Amino acid sequence: MKIITGISDMQSFADSLRSQGRTIGFVPTMGFLHDGHVSLMGRARQSCDIVMVSIFVNPTQFGPREDFSRYPRDEEGDRKKCEAAGVDVLFMPAVAEMYPEKPSVFVVVEGISDVLEGAIRPGHFRGVATVVAKLFSSVKPHKAFFGQKDFQQCAVIKGMVKGLNLDVEIVVMPIVREKDGLAMSSRNSYLNVDERRRAAVIYRALFAAKQLAAAGVREPEKLRNKIQAILAEEKGISIDYIEIVDPESLAPVNAVTENMVLLVAVHIGSTRLIDNLLIL
Amino acid sequence: MKIITGISDMQSFADSLRSQGRTIGFVPTMGFLHDGHVSLMGRARQSCDIVMVSIFVNPTQFGPREDFSRYPRDEEGDRKKCEAAGVDVLFMPAVAEMYPEKPSVFVVVEGISDVLEGAIRPGHFRGVATVVAKLFSSVKPHKAFFGQKDFQQCAVIKGMVKGLNLDVEIVVMPIVREKDGLAMSSRNSYLNVDERRRAAVIYRALFAAKQLAAAGVREPEKLRNKIQAILAEEKGISIDYIEIVDPESLAPVNAVTENMVLLVAVHIGSTRLIDNLLIL
Numbered sequence: 001m002k003i004i005t006g007i008s009d010m011q012s013f014a015d016s017l018r019s020q021g022r023t024i025g026f027v028p029t030m031g032f033l034h035d036g037h038v039s040l041m042g043r044a045r046q047s048c049d050i051v052m053v054s055i056f057v058n059p060t061q062f063g064p065r066e067d068f069s070r071y072p073r074d075e076e077g078d079r080k081k082c083e084a085a086g087v088d089v090l091f092m093p094a095v096a097e098m099y100p101e102k103p104s105v106f107v108v109v110e111g112i113s114d115v116l117e118g119a120i121r122p123g124h125f126r127g128v129a130t131v132v133a134k135l136f137s138s139v140k141p142h143k144a145f146f147g148q149k150d151f152q153q154c155a156v157i158k159g160m161v162k163g164l165n166l167d168v169e170i171v172v173m174p175i176v177r178e179k180d181g182l183a184m185s186s187r188n189s190y191l192n193v194d195e196r197r198r199a200a201v202i203y204r205a206l207f208a209a210k211q212l213a214a215a216g217v218r219e220p221e222k223l224r225n226k227i228q229a230i231l232a233e234e235k236g237i238s239i240d241y242i243e244i245v246d247p248e249s250l251a252p253v254n255a256v257t258e259n260m261v262l263l264v265a266v267h268i269g270s271t272r273l274i275d276n277l278l279i280l
Numbered sequence: 281m282k283i284i285t286g287i288s289d290m291q292s293f294a295d296s297l298r299s300q301g302r303t304i305g306f307v308p309t310m311g312f313l314h315d316g317h318v319s320l321m322g323r324a325r326q327s328c329d330i331v332m333v334s335i336f337v338n339p340t341q342f343g344p345r346e347d348f349s350r351y352p353r354d355e356e357g358d359r360k361k362c363e364a365a366g367v368d369v370l371f372m373p374a375v376a377e378m379y380p381e382k383p384s385v386f387v388v389v390e391g392i393s394d395v396l397e398g399a400i401r402p403g404h405f406r407g408v409a410t411v412v413a414k415l416f417s418s419v420k421p422h423k424a425f426f427g428q429k430d431f432q433q434c435a436v437i438k439g440m441v442k443g444l445n446l447d448v449e450i451v452v453m454p455i456v457r458e459k460d461g462l463a464m465s466s467r468n469s470y471l472n473v474d475e476r477r478r479a480a481v482i483y484r485a486l487f488a489a490k491q492l493a494a495a496g497v498r499e500p501e502k503l504r505n506k507i508q509a510i511l512a513e514e515k516g517i518s519i520d521y522i523e524i525v526d527p528e529s530l531a532p533v534n535a536v537t538e539n540m541v542l543l544v545a546v547h548i549g550s551t552r553l554i555d556n557l558l559i560l
Contacts, residue, residue, distance in 0.1 A: 011447045019299055104390040105443025111384050130444070137445040163385025164410070165417040167291045 001082060002089045007098075007138045010091050014052075014140035022049040026141030026168075028132060031055040032072040032186035033081045036176040040145040041085035043173055052139050053082050054091040060103055061127030072189045091139060098134060107133045109159040112250045116263060117152050117274065120240055125156045132157055136168055143169045147176070149183050151261060151276045155250060175275075177203065183275045190271040198234040199268055205230035206262050206277040213279050218256045220244040227264060240265035240272070247278065281362060282369045287378075287418045290371050294332075294420035302329040306421030306448075308412060311335040312352040312466035313361045316456040320425040321365040323453055332419050333362050334371040340383055341407030352469045371419060378414060387413045389439040392530045396543060397432050397554065400520055405436045412437055416448055423449045427456070429463050431541060431556045435530060455555075457483065463555045470551040478514040479548055485510035486542050486557040493559050498536045500524040507544060520545035520552070527558065 004010045017024060025048030027040045037053075044051045055078055062068035075092075082090050106126050112118075113125035136144065146154050154172045161170055176184045181203030182196075191199055208230055209223040217223065227242045245252050247261045256279070263276045284290045297304060305328030307320045317333075324331045335358055342348035355372075362370050386406050392398075393405035416424065426434050434452045441450055456464045461483030462476075471479055488510055489503040497503065507522045525532055527541045536559070543556045 007445050011445075015298075015447075018295075019301060021299060103443065105440055106388045106390070107444070108386045108388055109384065110386070134443075134445045137447060140447075160385055163383065163414075164387070165287050165291075165414045167295075167417060167420075 001079075001087055003079075004089060004091050005093055005097065007093060007134075010093075010138045011140065013089070014138075017050055018140060023142045024048060024050050024052060024140060026135075026139045026144045027051070027053045028135050028144065028146075029053060029055055030057045030071065030186065031078050032074050032189065033078045034176075034184045034186065034188075036147045036149060036184040038081060038085050039176050040147060040173055041082070041087055043171065044143070044145050045086050047171075048143055050088045051086060052089040052091060052141065053087045054093075054135050054139065056091075056093055056098060056131070056135070058098075058127060058131040059095060060099070060131060061124050063121055063123065066121070067187075067190075072186055091135075093138070098131070103130070106130045107160055107164070109156045109163065112152065112155050112159055115152075115250050116241060116243060116245075117265065120265065125153070128153055129156055129160045133160065133164070133166075136166060141168055143171055145171045145173060148172050148278075149175045149185060149275070151247075151263060152250060155248065181207070183273075185273065187271060187273060191268065195236075195268045195271065198237065199273060201231055201234040201237065202264060202266060202273060202275045203277075206264065206275060209262055210277055210279055213256050220253055220256055223256060223262065227262070231264075231266065236268065238267045240267065281359075281367055283359075284369060284371050285373055285377065287373060287414075290373075290418045291420065293369070294418075297330055298420060303422045304328060304330050304332060304420060306415075306419045306424045307331070307333045307367075308415050308424065308426075309333060309335055310337045310351065310466065311358050312354050312469065313358045314456075314464045314466065314468075316427050316429060316464040318361060318365050319456050320427060320453055321362070321367055323451065324423070324425050325366045327451075328423055330368045331366060332369040332371060332421065333367045334373075334415055334419065336371075336373055336378065336411070336415070338378075338407060338411040339375060340379070340411060341404050343401055343403065346401070347467075347470075352466055371415075373418070378411070383410070386410045387440055387444070389436045389443065392432065392435050392439055395432075395530055396521060396523060396525075397545065400545065405433070408433055409436055409440045413440065413444070413446075416446060421448055423451055425451045425453060428452050428556070428558075429455045429465060429554070431527075431543060432530060435528065461487070463553075465553065467551060467553060471548065475516075475548045475551065478517065479553060481511055481514040481517065482544060482546060482553060482555045483557075486544065486555060489542055490557055490559055493536050500533055500536055503536060503542065507542070511544075511546065516549065518547045520547065 025044030107129040180200035182199050205227040209226045224242045243263045253260050265274045305324030387409040398405050460480035462479050485507040489506045504522045523543045533540050545554045
C-alpha cells in the first residue's frame with residue numbers, strides 16, 4: 001500500500017493511473033476506521049481498478065465548540081485496516097498541506113445545507129463540501145463511496161457534484177450496524193459502557209417508527225411521537241431533532257409515503273450521535 | 281473544428297484526449313470574440329496539444345439591472361475566428377445545459393471578490409468562479425488562458441484554483457489594445473462613434489499615472505488625481521472607481537512601489553468599461 005501526503009504527488013499519481021485507463025475508487029474518511037468504512041472500501045475494491053482512501057480530520061467542518069481537537073485518531077490501526085481491505089493508496093495530507101493559509105475559498109450548497117445538521121452546526125456542510133471538492137481535485141476519482149449514516153452529507157455532496165458538474169459518480173452504501181442496532185461511528189468511542197448500552201435505543205426507536213409506517217400509519221406526527229416515546233425509555237438522552245423528510249430535498253413530508261427518511265440526532269451524555277432509516 | 285454542446289460529451293472527449301497523453305489548453309469566453317481572445321487562443325495553440333474554446337454568456341454573473349439580455353452575440357463570426365485561430369474544439373453549452381435547475385451550488389472566493397468590481401457588482405465573482413469551476417469540470421484543461429483586462433477576475437480564478445486545489449495552470453495574457461489604446465472588450469461594441477473616440481482617454485489617463493510613478497512619485501493619491509484629471513478632459517465620463525492596489529491581495533497600497541496595479545472603471549454614456557495597468 002502506497003502512502004501519499006502531498007496534493008501534487010497525489011494528482012500526478014492519479015493522472016498516471018488514469019492515463020493507463022485504470023478506474024479510481026475513492027473512500028474519503030476522517031480515520032478511526034470501523035466496519036462501515038471497511039464496507040465502503042470493499043465496494044470500491046469490487047467496482048474499481050484502484051482503491052484510494054483518504055484520512056483527514058477536516059478542521060473546517062467542526063464548529064468552535066465541537067470535538068475537532070479530541071476527535072479520535074489511530075493512524076497505526078487505520079493503516080492495518082486499509083491494508084487488510086486491499087487499499088492501494090492511502091492519502092494522508094497534513095492540515096498545513098490542505099490549508100496552507102486561512103481558508104477563503106468555499107463551496108456552498110444552498111438550501112439542503114441549512115436544515116437538520118446544518119441548522120445545528122452552522123458552516124458544517126460548507127466545510128464538508130469544500131474539503132470533499134479539494135479531495136476530489138487531489139485524488140481524481142471515477143467513483144467515490146460514502147456511508148448513508150451521514151445521510152445529509154451524502155445529499156450535500158450529490159448536490160455539489162451535480163451543481164459543479166464534477167465528473168465523479170457518488171455511491172452511497174447502507175449503514176453498518178452493531179449487533180444491537182447502533183449505527184457504526186467513530187464517535188461511538190466517546191461512549192462509556194452504560195451510555196453504549198443505552199445508545200441502542202436510537203435504532204429501536206427508528207425501527208418502531210418504520211413498523212408503524214408499514215402498518216399503514218400516514219401521519220408523520222405519529223411516527224415522530226413514537227420515536228420520541230421510545231427514546232424516552234432510556235434516561236439521559238436529549239433530542240436535537242426527529243425529522244421525517246423527502247430524501248432528496250430534505251423537506252419535511254406532510255404524509256408518510258414510501259419514499260422518505262427518518263432522521264434523528266441525540267445527545268447521550270456529552271456525545272452527539274445521528275442515525276437514520278429509509279422507508280422505501 | 282469540433283463543436284460540442286453537452287457537458288458529458290465534453291467530459292468524455294476530454295478524458296479520451298487525456299488518456300492519449302495530450303495536453304488541453306482552454307480559453308473560456310462569453311463570445312463576440314476580438315483580438316484579445318485571439319491572442320489567448322494563439323498562446324494556447326503554442327503551448328498545448330489541443331485548444332478548446334468555450335462560448336457561454338453566463339447569466340449568473342450579471343446583476344438584475346445589468347446587460348445580460350443585450351450582451352452582444354455573433355455565433356457565426358465567432359466560429360470563423362476560432363477556426364482561423366486553429367481551435368480544435370468549440371464548447372457551446374446552452375443555458376439549460378449549464379443550469380438545468382435554479383443554481384444553488386456556488387464557489388465563493390472571499391475577500392478579493394468583495395472589493396472593486398465586486399463592491400459595485402454584488403454576486404458577480406461568485407457567478408464567475410462558479411461557472412469557471414463548471415467549465416473546468418467539463419473541459420478538464422491542463423492550462424487555462426485569461427486576459428489581464430479582467431484583472432480582478434484573474435485574481436479570483438487564481439484564488440479559486442489554489443483554494444480548491446484544481447489541477448489547472450492559469451495563464452494570464454497582456455491586454456490587447458486598439459491603436460488609440462482602448463482595451464479590447466466585447467462591450468466596446470455598445471459605444472457610438474463619439475463615445476468610442478472619447479473612450480481612448482482611459483488608457484491615456486492610466487499611462488500618464490504610470491509615467492508619474494516612473495518619475496518617482498510615491499503618493500497613490502497623486503496618481504489617482506492625475507487619472508481623474510485626465511478622465512475629466514473628455515465630457516460625459518463618470519467614474520466608478522480609480523484604485524491603486526497590490527496585484528495579489530487587491531488591497532490599496534499606501535505607497536507607490538514597483539509591484540502594483542492601477543485599476544479604473546468608468547461609464548461612458550450607458551456603457552461601463554474597465555481597464556488596468558501594471559506597474560512592475
